[in-house]
Amino acid sequence: xxxxxxxxxxxxxxxxxxxxxxxxxxxxxxxxxxxxxxxxxxxxxxxxxxxxxxxxxxxxxxxxxxxxxxxxxxxxxxxxxxxxxxxxxxxxxxxxxxxxxxxxxx
Ligand SMILES: [Zn+2]
Ligand SMILES: [Zn+2]
Ligand SMILES: [Zn+2]
Numbered sequence: 268x269x270x271x272x273x274x275x276x277x278x279x280x281x282x283x284x285x286x287x288x289x290x291x292x293x294x295x296x297x298x299x300x301x302x303x304x305x306x307x308x309x310x311x312x313x314x315x316x317x318x319x320x321x322x323x324x325x326x327x328x329x330x331x332x333x334x335x336x337x338x339x340x341x342x343x344x345x346x347x348x349x350x351x352x353x354x355x356x357x358x359x360x361x362x363x364x365x366x367x368x369x370x371x372x373x
Contacts, residue, residue: 287328290336292372298323301333307345308369309360315345337370 287295292303306314320329320341327339335342342351349355361368 290327290338291370292337294336296328296336298328299330299333300336301329302327302336303372304337304370305334305373306371307361308371309346310362314369314371318343318345318351 287297289295290302294300294303301319302317305317307317308314317334319332319334321331323330324335324339324341326341327336329335329339338352340350340352343349344351344356344360346360347356349357351358351361358366358368
């Protein structure tokens with residue numbers, strides 16, 4: 268801090284320097300965005316429409332009615348209704364122990 272240098276962060280003018288995290292679908296997790304992976308395949312090979320946000324998502328920033336970005340804590344499983352990431356479901360309905368989940372873009 269040199270004398271007279273001043274602070275670069277002027278209140279209210281601070282620029283957002285950290286970019287939004289990018290989802291595997293290629294979209295940035297910006298407020299109001301939605302995931303391009305709209306369907307996911309269960310372990311039996313059947314495709315399901317993915318869960319959408321009922322209110323602006325605090326976790327992945329998906330807008331109302333938009334699909335949660337992949338990896339969001341708030342996404343519910345379309346098969347069992349449990350939380351896909353670490354909840355009741357924990358991917359059980361989908362990856363069949365392989366860790367791989369089929370995702371389809373719009
Ligand atoms: Zn996404
Ligand atoms: Zn979300
Ligand atoms: Zn499930």
